Amino acid sequence: MLGFLVRRLWQAAMVMIVISLISFSIQDNLGDPLRELVGQSVSEAERQKLRDQLGLNDPFLVQYARFLKRAVRGDLGNSYFFKRPALDVILDKLPATVELVIGATLIIVSLSIPIGVFAAINPKHWFARFTVGASIVGISIPVFLTAIMSIYIFSVELGWLPSYGRGQTMNVYGWTTGFLTKDGLVHLILPCFALASILLPLFIRLIRAEMMEVLETEYVKFAWAKGLSSKRIWFVHALKNTLLPVITVGGVQIGTMIAYTILTETVFQWPGMGFLFLEAVNRVDTPLIIAYLIVVGLIFVITNTIVDLIYGLVNPTVRLARGHD
Amino acid sequence: MISRWQQFAQSSFVYSFRNDAIAIASAIVLFACLTASFSAPLIAPFDPYDPMQIDLMDSETPPLWQQGGDTRFFFGTDAQGRDLLSTILYGTRISITIGVFAVLLQAFVGISFGLLAGYVGGRLDSLLMRVADIQLSFSTLMVAIVTLAVFQVAFGTELYERLAILMLILVIGIAEWPQYARTVRASVLAEKKKEYVDAARVIGFKPSRIMVRHILPNTLSPILVISTVQVANAIVSEAALSFLGLGMPITKPSLGSLINSGFEFIFSGSWWITIIPSIVLIILVLSINLLGDWLRDVLNPKLYKD
Secondary structure (H helix, E strand, C coil), X not given: CHHHHHHHHHHHHHHHXXXXXXXXXXXXXXXXXXXXXXXXXXXXXHHHHXXXXXXXXXXXXXXXXXXXXXXXXXXXXXXXXXXXXXXXXXHHHHHHHHHHHHHHHHHHHHHHHHHHXXXXXXXXXXXXXXXXXXXXXXXXXCHHHHHHHHHHHHHHHCCCXXXXXXXXXXXXXXXXXXXXXXXXXXXXXXXXXXXHHHHHHHHHHHHHHHHHHHHCCHHHHHHHHCCCCHHHHHHHHHHHHHHHHHHHHHHHHHHHHHHHHHHHHHHHCCCCHHHHHHHHHHCCCHHHHHHHHHHHHHHHHHHHHHHHHHHHHHCHHHHHHHHHC | CCCHHHHHHCCHHHHHHHCCHHHHHHHHHHHHHHHHHHCHHHHCCCCCCCHHHCCHHHCXXXXXXXXXXXXXXXXXXXXXXXXXXXXXXXXXXXXXXXXXXXXXXXXXXXHHHHHHHHHHCHHHHHHHHHHHHHHHHCCHHHXXXXXXXXXXXXXXXXXXXXXXXXXXXXXXXXXXXXXXXXXXXXXXXXXXXCHHHHHHHHHCCCHHHHHHHHHHHHHHHHHHHHHHHHHHHHHHHHHHHHHCCCCCCCCCCCHHHHHHHHHHHHHHCCCHHHHHHHHHHHHHHHHHHHHHHHHHHHHCCCCCCC
């Protein structure tokens, strides 16, 4: 297990180094920090002097090392637009995005497991057939279209739910949350469902397929032969092994989820990181773009590592198999 | 002696197609989309790229069946006064072109790497698969959004708009190669053990010939199955990127940029500018996905599962 842990952490570190290299080369090639500082009216000789002072003429690796040193301390430069540290600007918006992802995850978990299990146990039932059919339609509808359609139906036509923003939020120890106010919860409904809509059908199909496979295995047949109750077989024996591949796919899909927050946040003008990122792109706010890349990269790497470790814990064969190659 | 065509017509492949109503229906819909969009210059009532044919006075005309509709504009017009039907036809053509070429690029890169990784094995294999794992853990869309955003900033909007089609194909094409590589590698590993490969090796064929001429043809059915899904995914990715303003410019809209341009108008009642292209996009993607589902059931390849 220790070897597995070390290897996994090593890989995570490599990925972060690649991300930081990419971020640094973006910073290096986009925009001129000198122009941000002094404007156009400075002579070429003075510019060169300033460049030397700022270390902009140093070799690539020296500059990169300096960038890394500052990045590790959390200093990613000031946002050109907000005139504040870019990392602070991003972290201010982090709670909005995280709550969106949490809400969508809750919806996915609480719907896909019961529906998937039901469809696997009763494959001939009309509801099972309906969900399997509906899931292929669901997969085919891009997340931003679900968002637009739901705004059109529930906000514009019916006027039931708000179409943009977070509504009223509460500040709990520096974390702004929409989960504790009624207005905030109402604002969460549409964006969370839109974000969940892309992965929900995928997970229903996955859980159904895995569960059906598990129900055919010898140990489940043996459990039937032992005369265990059907509830125990379904929910204790079979469900456990069904959830194994679901954890892996879930880990991979966290990336998809974060990417889709950009789309969802754009449609709902949700004041989160993704919305901020697109604004930063339009304003050519390089420090903010880089801060987003690093924060999101870090979230990716941390969650992927955790998911892999959990998977290693619950499925010993992975540890062994990977230990030998 | 029966001809190849007869042999094909009597195969179980065609038989199962004939007996599957959903497969037939989606094939018809897909065929209609393809013909209509690729003959757009012939059948579209207007040329949306020609500013002479656009009159701003016609903007936001509702579709024909709604009050205030104009007989010239079946689906109504967008905010610039362009005929929505023509714009959709041209836009679908762009969306499909980008989707197909992006998948061809994915397939080329992914199949080459998959063949090499599976056949050569060893260090090359573990390196390529590790890279594929890492790239897959960052979702395609994320990679594409970041890359395109950076290029847009670097090129400036004007140059970027001219290169948009190429950039979209490159970015979507390169971001998804691991899908192919993993599938191909898995089938190569299974095929490599078989006797015909040993026979070819004993005859003294070069590894490149064995890979391309002997092993590759036997991995075609999984490639075919993921290709359909990948085309659908690529079309959706393109639409999403264009919706974010990182794809096709509004002067040369794909379905995604059309949806984007109409989005702000659904609040003022002009729903058709966004909703009609959305429905076209959904129908297109759904028909491809349904065909893909059917293909998977028929060919039943052992897809890479993990």
